Amino acid sequence: MSAVVPDHVLRELGRTEGDAASLGLLVRDQDTRRLVLLRAVLDAAEAAPAAVCPPALLDRLRADWALLEAAERADREAVRTVLFHPLAGPWAQRLLGGLTSEAPAGAELRAGLAHLTALAAAGAVRAGVGFSVRLGPWGGLLSLPTLGAVRVDVGPVQLTYHAGELTVAPADGPLLNVRIHPDGTTSSADPRWLPLLMLSAVRPGGSPVALDDLDPYRTLGSGVEQHGLSGSTQIEDWERKTWAESWSGVERLLRVGGEHRLTEASVLLRCMVPLGPPPGSGPTGRSAVHCSGTRREAFGAVLSSKPATAAYFASTLVHELQHTKLAALSTLVQLHREGTAERYFAPWRPDPRPFDGLLQGAYSHVALADFWQRFALHARRSVHRDLAWAEHARCREQVGAVLPVLAGSPALTPEGRTLVNEMISVYHRLDDSPPPPGHLTRAQAYVSTAKVIWQQRNGSRRQ
Known part of the structure; x- marks a missing residue:
């Protein structure tokens, strides 16, 4: 079993469960990877030829990075709130791709580098570190991640922060003042400010x-x-x-x-x-x-x-x-050695799925089957109970149609087999409280029909 993920954690996750400590392992790993990704962006910019990252853009990036460092020295957790915001991930990956592509700097790369200014400004605001930067809008909005955005059509905009107040000076309008509260929320009497x-x-x-x-x-x-x-x-x-x-x-x-x-x-x-x-x-x-x-x-x-x-x-x-x-x-341990060929039937999709997609779908649907069963058993009103049993029966039958494929795959690693075996145990545990016969019959017919349609559509690609 993997030394990175203890056996008891893998089994918990296989049952689609996980306590705070087990899930915290995943969170810490993802947060660490985010910091590594951000460092890779800085290194890629430093190594990029001038045609990709011109000196003026590189100087700006260095200034943004210095602001982030100053903010982190003042309040590390405040800055991490911004850097670990989920949507900073897609930005960093796209920017890293642009910096390593060797293509001359275009509008997207420039926008990506400008977004670092917005991230640095948001981190400094949360940490209470004063600054003054210039930033352009994107699609009519100037967004400060985790804080809000300003409606503005013409840029650039001057942003200044001091002692809990952010001042926005648009190129084509009056000043706008935004109050930053101790809990990180914002307020402004100006309708141009859109709080998150x-x-x-x-x-x-x-x-x-x-x-x-x-x-x-x-x-x-x-x-x-x-x-x-x-x-x-x-x-x-x-x-x-x-x-x-x-x-x-x-x-x-x-x-x-x-x-x-x-x-x-x-x-x-x-x-x-x-x-x-x-x-x-x-x-x-x-x-x-x-x-x-x-x-x-x-x-x-x-x-x-x-x-x-x-x-x-x-x-x-x-x-x-x-x-x-x-x-x-999956980023911590390898669960299977299957390729990316799209050839598997999944009752929740009309198209052939790769093995990893089949595993992902079965995993989420067995959790849904469990959730809806518990909901049905607790529901007081018959209309809610019927709805929950219908959802449970459909999800359970969908999972039952693909578990044999997952369990029979020789491509599963030991960790992957442990995960699938625990999924199977949850699936069989659902038998302890079966749905009413009518719901089960309809769910079976639904999955059978889905497979017939899938085979007609995909022919020889079926598995």
């Missing part, structure tokens, strides 16, 4: 969760549309209220799914990224249909359209945080 909405902590005493609809990198380069998801959106004031109202019931419903569901959300979740209404949901996006996803490079972020109810909000977190856990675990 913070959802309450998953459990009392924890950290609030950002609802980030302002960061320019929240879906950039994610290919969300290719995966059947809608694009990111900036939510209106009335939508912020509905998000907060739906969120308010999540803690109770996660607890219904087991204390471990509350623990994983409180330890892993750092921000929600709102997506627009999913395809087919109608013009208002207020139907029960919703979509969600995660990004490996944005550890701690869940992308989602607004779920119709708190129950679906909770199940979305259960679903997506399993992907977060498994992706983080």
Whole structure:
């Protein structure tokens, strides 16, 4: 068994569980990798030819880095809040790719380097370190990660911070003052300032969760549309209220799914990224249909359209945080030696999946089957109970259709086999409280039909 991940931790994670200490192992590793990635960006800029990173841009990067260092000396945790913000990951990876591509500096690379100025400014604000920098807007917004954004059409903008107040001097308008409160929240009487909405902590005493609809990198380069998801959106004031109202019931419903569901959300979740209404949901996006996803490079972020109810909000977190856990675990230990060929049937997707995608999907769906079963057993109203049993039965049958493929794969490593064996134990444990026969029959028919359609569509590619 891996020396990096103790056997008891691997088994906990295999059961889609994990206490705070086990999940903390994943968090510490991901945070360390973020710091290494940021250092790689600095080193790549220093090593890049002048055509890729011209002297003026390099000087600016050095100044931003120096501001970050000064802020970290003043308040390390405050700065780490900014550097570990999930959406700093996609930015850093894209910037590193641009600095190492040997292509002449273009608009995207310049924007990426400018975003470092925004990150450094946000870190300095949180640490209480004064500064004055110039920064240009992106798409009509000048975003300061983890804090908020300024509506501005013409740049550059002069930002000055001193003694708890941020002063914004646009090129085409009056000054704007933003008050920075001790807890990191912001306020301004000027409607040009858009504060980042913070959802309450998953459990009392924890950290609030950002609802980030302002960061320019929240879906950039994610290919969300290719995966059947809608694009990111900036939510209106009335939508912020509905998000907060739906969120308010999540803690109770996660607890219904087991204390471990509350623990994983409180330890892993750092921000929600709102997506627009999913395809087919109608013009208002207020139907029960919703979509969600995660990004490996944005550890701690869940992308989602607004779920119709708190129950679906909770199940979305259960679903997506399993992907977060498994992706983080996969960077620590090798779970299989399968290639990337897309040839496996997965009842939750119309297209052939690679082995890793099959494992990811089965892992998240067995957690969902467990969550909905617990929900059904606790539900008092028959309509809620029926809905939960239907969701449970569908997820359970979907997992049952692919577990034999996973279990029979010779490509699993010892760690991967331990993980899959624990998934199988959860699957069989679900038999202790079977769904009503009608739900089971419909779920079996659903999976059988999905396989027939998949085989007709993909022919010889089936496995």
